[in-house]
Amino acid sequence: MKKKSLEGQWRRLDNTAKIFPVIANENMSQVFRISVTLKEKIQPEVLQQALEDILPHIRNFRVRLRQGFFWYYFEENKRVPQVQRESTYPCRYFDPHGNRKFLFRVTYYEKRINLEVFHALTDGLGAVNMLKDLTGRYLQLIHGDEDEFWTSEDEKTQKEQEFSVEDSYLENYRQVSRRKYSSHPAYRLEGNYLPLGTGQVLHGYVNTGELKKVCHRYGVSITKYLAAALIWSIWQEYLEGKPWAEPVVLNLPINLRAFFGSETMANFFAVTMIGYLFDNPDVSFEKLLGKISRQMDRKIDKKRLEESISYNVSREKKWYLRVIPLVIKRLALNLVFRLKDRAYTMTLSNVGVIRMEPEYEKEIERFHLMIGVSRRQPLKCAVCAYGEEVVVTFTSVFSDSHLQRRFFDKLKEEGIRVQLEGNEPSSARKRDMYPRIRKVLILQKGGEAKASRMVKQVGQTGGEAARGLKGYLAGERDWKEELHRRMHV
Secondary structure, three states: OOOOOOOOOOEEEEHHHHHHHHEEOEEEEEEEEEEEEEEOOOHHHHHHHHHHHHHHHOOOOOOEEEEOOOOOOEEEOOOOOOEEOOOOOOOOOOOOOOHHHOOOEEEEOOOOOEEEEOOOOOOOHHHHEEEEHHHHHHHHOOOOOOOOOOOOOOOOOOOHHHHOOOOOHHOOOOOOOOOOOOOOOOOOOOOEEOOOOOOOOEEEEEEHHHHHHHHHHHOOOHHHHHHHHHHHHHHHHHHOOOOOOOOOOEEEEEHHHHHHHHOOOOOOEEEEEEEEEOOOOOOOHHHHHHHHHHHHHHHHOHHHHHHHHEEEHHHHHHHHHHHOOOHHHHHHHHHHHHHHHHHEEEEEEEEEEEOOOOHHOOOOOEEEEEEHHHHHOEEEEEEEOOOEEEEEEEOOOOOOOHHHHHHHHHHHHOOOOOOEEEOOOOOEOOOOOOOOOOOOOOEEOOOHHHHHHHHHHHHHHHHHHHHEEEEOOOOOOHHHHHHHHHOOO
Protein backbone atom coordinates (compact mmCIF):
# COMPACT_ATOMS: atom_id res chain seq x y z
CA MET A 1 0.00 0.00 0.00
CA LYS A 2 1.39 3.40 -0.95
CA LYS A 3 2.20 5.65 1.97
CA LYS A 4 0.45 8.96 2.30
CA SER A 5 2.72 11.94 1.70
CA LEU A 6 3.36 14.25 4.63
CA GLU A 7 3.44 17.28 2.34
CA GLY A 8 1.11 20.03 3.47
CA GLN A 9 -0.03 18.12 6.53
CA TRP A 10 -0.70 19.82 9.83
CA ARG A 11 -1.33 18.66 13.36
CA ARG A 12 -2.46 20.05 16.68
CA LEU A 13 -0.09 20.86 19.50
CA ASP A 14 -0.18 18.39 22.37
CA ASN A 15 -1.99 19.29 25.58
CA THR A 16 1.05 20.71 27.36
CA ALA A 17 2.58 22.38 24.29
CA LYS A 18 -0.37 24.75 23.84
CA ILE A 19 0.79 27.13 26.56
CA PHE A 20 4.38 27.62 25.36
CA PRO A 21 3.71 29.76 22.23
CA VAL A 22 1.38 31.92 24.32
CA ILE A 23 3.88 32.81 27.05
CA ALA A 24 7.17 32.73 25.08
CA ASN A 25 8.92 36.01 24.25
CA GLU A 26 12.39 37.58 24.11
CA ASN A 27 12.58 37.66 27.92
CA MET A 28 11.19 34.15 28.55
CA SER A 29 12.25 31.89 25.70
CA GLN A 30 10.85 28.51 26.85
CA VAL A 31 13.88 26.94 25.15
CA PHE A 32 16.12 24.21 26.54
CA ARG A 33 19.40 22.71 25.31
CA ILE A 34 20.86 19.22 25.22
CA SER A 35 24.54 19.04 24.17
CA VAL A 36 27.09 16.34 23.47
CA THR A 37 30.84 16.85 23.78
CA LEU A 38 32.97 14.63 21.58
CA LYS A 39 36.69 13.91 21.82
CA GLU A 40 37.52 15.47 18.45
CA LYS A 41 36.78 18.92 17.04
CA ILE A 42 33.45 19.21 15.20
CA GLN A 43 33.53 19.33 11.39
CA PRO A 44 30.60 21.63 10.49
CA GLU A 45 30.09 20.40 6.91
CA VAL A 46 29.80 16.81 8.15
CA LEU A 47 27.39 17.90 10.91
CA GLN A 48 25.24 19.65 8.28
CA GLN A 49 25.13 16.49 6.19
CA ALA A 50 24.22 14.41 9.24
CA LEU A 51 21.32 16.74 10.04
CA GLU A 52 20.02 16.60 6.48
CA ASP A 53 20.28 12.79 6.52
CA ILE A 54 18.23 12.22 9.68
CA LEU A 55 15.62 15.01 9.48
CA PRO A 56 13.39 13.29 6.87
CA HIS A 57 12.97 10.40 9.32
CA ILE A 58 12.04 12.55 12.34
CA ARG A 59 8.60 13.92 11.59
CA ASN A 60 8.15 15.77 14.86
CA PHE A 61 10.99 18.21 14.09
CA ARG A 62 10.03 18.93 10.45
CA VAL A 63 7.43 21.55 11.34
CA ARG A 64 6.84 25.26 11.73
CA LEU A 65 4.42 26.98 14.10
CA ARG A 66 1.30 28.59 12.64
CA GLN A 67 -1.37 30.68 14.33
CA GLY A 68 -5.00 29.74 13.88
CA PHE A 69 -8.16 31.46 15.08
CA PHE A 70 -8.58 29.16 18.10
CA TRP A 71 -5.13 27.63 18.68
CA TYR A 72 -1.60 27.45 17.33
CA TYR A 73 -0.85 24.43 15.18
CA PHE A 74 2.12 22.73 13.45
CA GLU A 75 2.55 22.61 9.70
CA GLU A 76 5.16 20.73 7.69
CA ASN A 77 8.33 22.77 7.08
CA LYS A 78 10.02 21.80 3.80
CA ARG A 79 13.02 24.09 4.26
CA VAL A 80 16.51 22.83 5.15
CA PRO A 81 17.84 23.90 8.59
CA GLN A 82 21.39 25.27 8.71
CA VAL A 83 24.03 24.29 11.24
CA GLN A 84 25.80 27.34 12.71
CA ARG A 85 28.76 28.02 14.97
CA GLU A 86 27.64 28.99 18.47
CA SER A 87 27.90 32.76 18.86
CA THR A 88 25.27 33.78 21.46
CA TYR A 89 24.26 32.86 24.98
CA PRO A 90 22.43 29.51 25.29
CA CYS A 91 18.66 29.02 25.05
CA ARG A 92 17.81 32.22 23.19
CA TYR A 93 14.25 32.94 22.02
CA PHE A 94 13.11 31.51 18.66
CA ASP A 95 11.95 34.31 16.36
CA PRO A 96 8.87 32.89 14.55
CA HIS A 97 10.12 34.48 11.29
CA GLY A 98 13.78 33.46 11.71
CA ASN A 99 15.74 30.19 11.78
CA ARG A 100 13.98 29.18 8.55
CA LYS A 101 10.89 28.84 10.77
CA PHE A 102 12.17 25.70 12.48
CA LEU A 103 11.56 25.28 16.22
CA PHE A 104 14.99 23.83 16.89
CA ARG A 105 18.54 24.90 16.12
CA VAL A 106 21.79 22.95 15.83
CA THR A 107 25.01 24.77 16.69
CA TYR A 108 28.57 23.69 17.42
CA TYR A 109 31.59 24.99 19.28
CA GLU A 110 34.99 23.30 19.37
CA LYS A 111 34.13 19.65 20.28
CA ARG A 112 30.49 20.23 21.26
CA ILE A 113 27.22 19.80 19.34
CA ASN A 114 24.22 21.73 20.73
CA LEU A 115 20.56 21.01 20.09
CA GLU A 116 18.26 23.80 21.31
CA VAL A 117 14.52 23.14 21.23
CA PHE A 118 11.40 25.25 21.74
CA HIS A 119 9.40 23.38 24.38
CA ALA A 120 6.21 23.31 22.29
CA LEU A 121 7.99 20.85 19.99
CA THR A 122 9.03 18.19 22.49
CA ASP A 123 10.31 17.58 26.01
CA GLY A 124 13.72 16.56 27.30
CA LEU A 125 13.51 12.91 26.31
CA GLY A 126 12.37 13.75 22.77
CA ALA A 127 15.32 16.12 22.38
CA VAL A 128 17.74 13.52 23.78
CA ASN A 129 16.58 10.99 21.18
CA MET A 130 16.98 13.54 18.38
CA LEU A 131 20.53 14.42 19.50
CA LYS A 132 21.46 10.75 19.81
CA ASP A 133 20.38 10.13 16.21
CA LEU A 134 22.23 13.24 15.01
CA THR A 135 25.40 12.27 16.89
CA GLY A 136 25.26 8.69 15.64
CA ARG A 137 24.91 9.78 12.02
CA TYR A 138 27.69 12.38 12.42
CA LEU A 139 30.13 9.80 13.79
CA GLN A 140 29.07 7.38 11.06
CA LEU A 141 29.98 9.95 8.39
CA ILE A 142 33.24 10.84 10.15
CA HIS A 143 34.23 7.18 9.84
CA GLY A 144 33.51 7.27 6.11
CA ASP A 145 30.29 5.26 6.25
CA GLU A 146 28.09 6.80 3.55
CA ASP A 147 25.37 4.15 3.79
CA GLU A 148 21.85 5.16 4.74
CA PHE A 149 21.41 5.72 8.48
CA TRP A 150 18.01 4.02 8.25
CA THR A 151 17.67 0.87 6.17
CA SER A 152 14.42 -0.26 4.60
CA GLU A 153 13.95 -2.67 7.50
CA ASP A 154 14.14 0.21 9.94
CA GLU A 155 11.57 2.36 8.13
CA LYS A 156 8.45 2.94 10.17
CA THR A 157 5.01 2.38 8.78
CA GLN A 158 2.72 5.37 8.43
CA LYS A 159 0.77 4.23 11.48
CA GLU A 160 3.95 4.09 13.56
CA GLN A 161 4.94 7.55 12.31
CA GLU A 162 1.63 8.91 13.54
CA PHE A 163 2.11 7.10 16.84
CA SER A 164 5.51 8.71 17.30
CA VAL A 165 3.90 12.17 17.43
CA GLU A 166 0.60 11.29 19.08
CA ASP A 167 -0.82 13.38 21.90
CA SER A 168 -0.34 10.84 24.68
CA TYR A 169 -2.20 13.11 27.10
CA LEU A 170 -5.42 12.53 25.14
CA GLU A 171 -4.60 8.86 24.60
CA ASN A 172 -4.25 8.27 28.35
CA TYR A 173 -7.03 10.59 29.52
CA ARG A 174 -9.45 8.98 31.96
CA GLN A 175 -12.38 10.60 33.70
CA VAL A 176 -11.16 10.32 37.26
CA SER A 177 -11.83 12.52 40.24
CA ARG A 178 -9.73 15.67 39.93
CA ARG A 179 -8.01 17.39 42.81
CA LYS A 180 -7.47 21.12 43.06
CA TYR A 181 -3.90 22.27 42.69
CA SER A 182 -2.52 24.85 45.05
CA SER A 183 -1.22 28.17 43.76
CA HIS A 184 -0.18 29.50 47.17
CA PRO A 185 2.99 31.56 46.80
CA ALA A 186 6.33 29.86 47.46
CA TYR A 187 9.56 31.59 48.40
CA ARG A 188 10.97 33.54 45.41
CA LEU A 189 14.66 33.96 44.66
CA GLU A 190 15.95 37.51 44.32
CA GLY A 191 19.28 39.05 43.40
CA ASN A 192 21.19 41.38 41.08
CA TYR A 193 20.45 40.68 37.43
CA LEU A 194 22.75 40.33 34.48
CA PRO A 195 21.82 42.48 31.45
CA LEU A 196 18.89 41.21 29.38
CA GLY A 197 19.96 38.67 26.78
CA THR A 198 22.87 37.33 28.83
CA GLY A 199 22.99 34.40 31.21
CA GLN A 200 25.23 32.45 33.51
CA VAL A 201 25.93 28.74 33.01
CA LEU A 202 27.71 26.65 35.65
CA HIS A 203 28.32 22.90 35.25
CA GLY A 204 29.27 20.60 38.10
CA TYR A 205 30.85 17.27 37.13
CA VAL A 206 30.22 14.55 39.70
CA ASN A 207 31.43 10.96 39.80
CA THR A 208 28.41 8.65 39.56
CA GLY A 209 29.88 6.05 41.92
CA GLU A 210 30.56 8.58 44.68
CA LEU A 211 27.08 10.07 44.34
CA LYS A 212 25.42 6.65 44.41
CA LYS A 213 27.40 5.71 47.49
CA VAL A 214 26.04 8.73 49.41
CA CYS A 215 22.50 8.09 48.17
CA HIS A 216 22.77 4.42 49.22
CA ARG A 217 23.86 5.54 52.69
CA TYR A 218 20.68 7.59 53.03
CA GLY A 219 18.53 4.97 51.27
CA VAL A 220 17.23 7.32 48.55
CA SER A 221 17.48 7.79 44.78
CA ILE A 222 19.77 10.34 43.14
CA THR A 223 16.87 12.66 42.24
CA LYS A 224 15.56 12.61 45.83
CA TYR A 225 19.00 13.41 47.21
CA LEU A 226 19.66 16.24 44.74
CA ALA A 227 16.21 17.74 45.36
CA ALA A 228 16.74 17.74 49.14
CA ALA A 229 20.28 19.16 48.76
CA LEU A 230 18.95 21.97 46.58
CA ILE A 231 16.11 22.84 48.98
CA TRP A 232 18.59 22.73 51.87
CA SER A 233 21.00 25.03 50.00
CA ILE A 234 18.26 27.58 49.27
CA TRP A 235 17.30 27.59 52.95
CA GLN A 236 20.90 28.04 54.07
CA GLU A 237 21.94 30.61 51.46
CA TYR A 238 18.83 32.77 51.05
CA LEU A 239 16.98 32.27 54.35
CA GLU A 240 20.15 31.91 56.46
CA GLY A 241 18.75 28.77 58.09
CA LYS A 242 15.92 30.69 59.78
CA PRO A 243 12.17 29.97 59.96
CA TRP A 244 10.21 31.37 57.04
CA ALA A 245 6.51 31.87 56.30
CA GLU A 246 6.73 30.71 52.67
CA PRO A 247 7.83 27.18 51.68
CA VAL A 248 10.80 26.43 49.44
CA VAL A 249 9.28 24.50 46.52
CA LEU A 250 10.86 22.77 43.52
CA ASN A 251 9.05 22.31 40.22
CA LEU A 252 9.94 18.73 39.24
CA PRO A 253 9.09 17.49 35.69
CA ILE A 254 8.17 13.78 35.53
CA ASN A 255 8.55 11.67 32.37
CA LEU A 256 5.17 9.96 31.86
CA ARG A 257 6.28 7.51 29.16
CA ALA A 258 7.54 4.99 31.69
CA PHE A 259 4.20 5.06 33.55
CA PHE A 260 1.90 4.81 30.53
CA GLY A 261 3.95 2.90 27.95
CA SER A 262 4.15 5.73 25.42
CA GLU A 263 6.84 6.23 22.75
CA THR A 264 5.68 9.62 21.53
CA MET A 265 8.23 12.22 20.41
CA ALA A 266 5.84 15.00 21.44
CA ASN A 267 5.67 16.34 24.99
CA PHE A 268 4.56 13.80 27.55
CA PHE A 269 5.48 14.91 31.04
CA ALA A 270 3.82 16.19 34.18
CA VAL A 271 5.15 18.46 36.87
CA THR A 272 4.90 17.94 40.59
CA MET A 273 5.68 20.39 43.36
CA ILE A 274 8.11 19.13 45.98
CA GLY A 275 8.84 21.44 48.91
CA TYR A 276 9.25 22.09 52.58
CA LEU A 277 8.08 24.81 54.97
CA PHE A 278 10.97 25.70 57.28
CA ASP A 279 9.03 26.60 60.41
CA ASN A 280 11.60 24.89 62.64
CA PRO A 281 15.22 26.15 62.49
CA ASP A 282 16.50 22.96 64.14
CA VAL A 283 15.64 20.64 61.22
CA SER A 284 18.58 18.49 60.09
CA PHE A 285 19.42 17.62 56.49
CA GLU A 286 18.71 13.95 57.16
CA LYS A 287 15.22 14.77 58.44
CA LEU A 288 14.58 17.05 55.46
CA LEU A 289 15.73 14.33 53.06
CA GLY A 290 13.37 11.83 54.69
CA LYS A 291 10.38 14.17 54.28
CA ILE A 292 11.28 14.98 50.65
CA SER A 293 11.67 11.27 49.87
CA ARG A 294 8.27 10.36 51.31
CA GLN A 295 6.67 13.35 49.58
CA MET A 296 8.05 12.22 46.20
CA ASP A 297 6.91 8.62 46.79
CA ARG A 298 3.43 9.89 47.50
CA LYS A 299 3.19 12.31 44.56
CA ILE A 300 5.06 10.41 41.83
CA ASP A 301 2.50 7.66 41.59
CA LYS A 302 0.54 6.52 38.53
CA LYS A 303 -2.82 7.29 40.12
CA ARG A 304 -1.73 10.81 41.05
CA LEU A 305 -0.27 11.32 37.59
CA GLU A 306 -3.56 10.21 36.00
CA GLU A 307 -5.29 12.86 38.10
CA SER A 308 -2.83 15.42 36.76
CA ILE A 309 -3.56 14.39 33.15
CA SER A 310 -7.29 14.50 33.88
CA TYR A 311 -7.00 17.97 35.39
CA ASN A 312 -5.24 19.36 32.31
CA VAL A 313 -7.09 17.53 29.52
CA SER A 314 -10.60 18.03 30.93
CA ARG A 315 -10.36 21.76 30.34
CA GLU A 316 -9.24 21.27 26.76
CA LYS A 317 -12.30 19.07 26.13
CA LYS A 318 -14.86 21.67 27.26
CA TRP A 319 -16.53 22.95 24.08
CA TYR A 320 -17.17 26.44 25.45
CA LEU A 321 -13.45 26.86 26.11
CA ARG A 322 -12.44 25.46 22.73
CA VAL A 323 -14.47 28.04 20.77
CA ILE A 324 -12.91 31.03 22.55
CA PRO A 325 -10.66 32.96 20.10
CA LEU A 326 -6.92 32.63 20.60
CA VAL A 327 -6.49 36.32 21.43
CA ILE A 328 -8.68 35.85 24.52
CA LYS A 329 -7.13 32.48 25.39
CA ARG A 330 -3.74 34.16 25.35
CA LEU A 331 -4.77 36.57 28.08
CA ALA A 332 -6.33 33.79 30.18
CA LEU A 333 -3.39 31.39 29.80
CA ASN A 334 -0.91 34.10 30.72
CA LEU A 335 -2.87 34.70 33.92
CA VAL A 336 -2.99 30.96 34.70
CA PHE A 337 0.74 30.67 34.07
CA ARG A 338 1.52 33.58 36.39
CA LEU A 339 -0.53 31.98 39.18
CA LYS A 340 1.21 28.63 38.66
CA ASP A 341 4.60 30.30 38.29
CA ARG A 342 4.47 31.83 41.77
CA ALA A 343 3.78 28.44 43.37
CA TYR A 344 7.40 27.25 43.16
CA THR A 345 10.87 28.59 43.89
CA MET A 346 12.82 27.04 41.01
CA THR A 347 12.89 24.07 38.62
CA LEU A 348 14.93 20.87 38.96
CA SER A 349 14.86 18.57 35.90
CA ASN A 350 16.64 15.21 35.68
CA VAL A 351 16.51 13.28 32.38
CA GLY A 352 18.50 10.42 33.87
CA VAL A 353 21.14 8.30 32.15
CA ILE A 354 21.82 8.91 28.44
CA ARG A 355 23.06 5.84 26.58
CA MET A 356 24.63 5.58 23.15
CA GLU A 357 25.31 2.59 20.90
CA PRO A 358 28.45 0.71 22.07
CA GLU A 359 30.40 1.59 18.90
CA TYR A 360 30.09 5.33 19.68
CA GLU A 361 30.62 5.34 23.45
CA LYS A 362 34.40 5.82 23.41
CA GLU A 363 34.12 8.86 21.11
CA ILE A 364 31.84 10.80 23.45
CA GLU A 365 33.07 12.65 26.51
CA ARG A 366 29.83 13.81 28.12
CA PHE A 367 26.34 15.27 27.69
CA HIS A 368 24.95 18.53 29.13
CA LEU A 369 21.35 19.60 29.75
CA MET A 370 20.34 23.19 30.47
CA ILE A 371 17.07 25.13 30.66
CA GLY A 372 16.41 28.71 29.58
CA VAL A 373 15.85 31.24 32.37
CA SER A 374 14.22 34.67 32.71
CA ARG A 375 13.74 37.30 35.37
CA ARG A 376 10.47 35.63 36.34
CA GLN A 377 12.24 32.27 36.50
CA PRO A 378 15.79 33.39 37.27
CA LEU A 379 17.50 30.14 38.26
CA LYS A 380 17.05 26.54 37.08
CA CYS A 381 18.89 23.28 37.56
CA ALA A 382 19.15 20.40 35.06
CA VAL A 383 20.76 16.98 35.51
CA CYS A 384 21.86 14.24 33.14
CA ALA A 385 24.30 11.35 33.33
CA TYR A 386 26.56 9.59 30.87
CA GLY A 387 29.00 6.80 31.64
CA GLU A 388 30.52 7.30 35.08
CA GLU A 389 29.63 10.99 35.36
CA VAL A 390 26.62 13.01 36.46
CA VAL A 391 26.47 16.58 35.14
CA VAL A 392 24.53 19.10 37.22
CA THR A 393 23.97 22.38 35.33
CA PHE A 394 22.69 25.66 36.75
CA THR A 395 21.46 28.40 34.43
CA SER A 396 20.86 31.82 35.92
CA VAL A 397 20.24 35.49 35.14
CA PHE A 398 21.74 36.52 38.48
CA SER A 399 25.17 38.13 38.58
CA ASP A 400 26.30 35.92 41.47
CA SER A 401 26.48 32.15 41.92
CA HIS A 402 26.12 31.92 45.70
CA LEU A 403 23.37 29.30 45.62
CA GLN A 404 25.21 27.15 43.08
CA ARG A 405 28.36 27.26 45.21
CA ARG A 406 26.40 26.40 48.36
CA PHE A 407 24.82 23.41 46.58
CA PHE A 408 28.13 22.03 45.32
CA ASP A 409 29.74 22.65 48.72
CA LYS A 410 26.99 20.50 50.23
CA LEU A 411 27.96 17.65 47.90
CA LYS A 412 31.64 18.09 48.81
CA GLU A 413 30.76 17.90 52.52
CA GLU A 414 29.31 14.43 51.81
CA GLY A 415 32.60 13.31 50.25
CA ILE A 416 31.51 13.83 46.62
CA ARG A 417 34.16 15.45 44.45
CA VAL A 418 32.92 18.20 42.10
CA GLN A 419 34.67 19.87 39.17
CA LEU A 420 33.22 23.17 37.95
CA GLU A 421 33.12 24.57 34.43
CA GLY A 422 31.04 27.37 32.96
CA ASN A 423 30.69 30.30 30.59
CA GLU A 424 32.18 33.78 30.93
CA PRO A 425 29.64 35.27 33.40
CA SER A 426 30.01 32.26 35.72
CA SER A 427 32.40 32.00 38.64
CA ALA A 428 34.03 28.78 37.37
CA ARG A 429 37.79 28.80 36.92
CA LYS A 430 37.52 26.93 33.64
CA ARG A 431 35.48 29.11 31.28
CA ASP A 432 36.76 28.37 27.79
CA MET A 433 34.10 25.83 26.79
CA TYR A 434 31.84 28.61 25.51
CA PRO A 435 32.62 31.42 23.05
CA ARG A 436 33.33 34.88 24.41
CA ILE A 437 30.25 36.94 23.58
CA ARG A 438 31.04 40.35 25.01
CA LYS A 439 32.14 41.88 28.28
CA VAL A 440 29.35 41.49 30.83
CA LEU A 441 28.47 44.45 33.00
CA ILE A 442 26.62 43.77 36.22
CA LEU A 443 23.35 45.64 36.44
CA GLN A 444 22.82 46.57 40.05
CA LYS A 445 19.21 46.27 41.10
CA GLY A 446 17.69 49.71 41.61
CA GLY A 447 20.97 51.44 40.75
CA GLU A 448 21.86 54.33 38.50
CA ALA A 449 22.89 52.00 35.66
CA LYS A 450 19.41 50.47 35.56
CA ALA A 451 17.71 53.86 35.47
CA SER A 452 20.01 55.06 32.68
CA ARG A 453 19.32 51.98 30.64
CA MET A 454 15.55 52.35 31.02
CA VAL A 455 15.69 56.00 29.92
CA LYS A 456 17.76 55.04 26.88
CA GLN A 457 15.30 52.27 25.98
CA VAL A 458 12.31 54.62 26.23
CA GLY A 459 14.08 57.14 24.03
CA GLN A 460 14.85 54.56 21.39
CA THR A 461 11.30 53.22 21.45
CA GLY A 462 9.81 56.70 21.04
CA GLY A 463 12.13 57.51 18.15
CA GLU A 464 11.30 54.27 16.35
CA ALA A 465 7.56 54.88 16.81
CA ALA A 466 7.86 58.41 15.41
CA ARG A 467 9.86 57.27 12.39
CA GLY A 468 7.36 54.44 11.77
CA LEU A 469 4.37 56.81 11.88
CA LYS A 470 6.12 59.20 9.45
CA GLY A 471 6.77 56.30 7.07
CA TYR A 472 3.09 55.27 7.01
CA LEU A 473 1.88 58.85 6.42
CA ALA A 474 4.40 59.39 3.63
CA GLY A 475 3.45 56.12 1.96
CA GLU A 476 6.95 54.68 2.42
CA ARG A 477 5.63 51.74 4.46
CA ASP A 478 2.58 49.56 3.82
CA TRP A 479 0.40 49.21 6.93
CA LYS A 480 -1.37 46.13 5.51
CA GLU A 481 1.94 44.37 4.98
CA GLU A 482 3.03 45.34 8.49
CA LEU A 483 -0.19 43.92 9.97
CA HIS A 484 0.31 40.68 8.06
CA ARG A 485 3.91 40.36 9.27
CA ARG A 486 3.28 41.17 12.92
CA MET A 487 -0.25 39.85 13.48
CA HIS A 488 -0.61 37.20 10.74
CA VAL A 489 -3.82 38.78 9.43
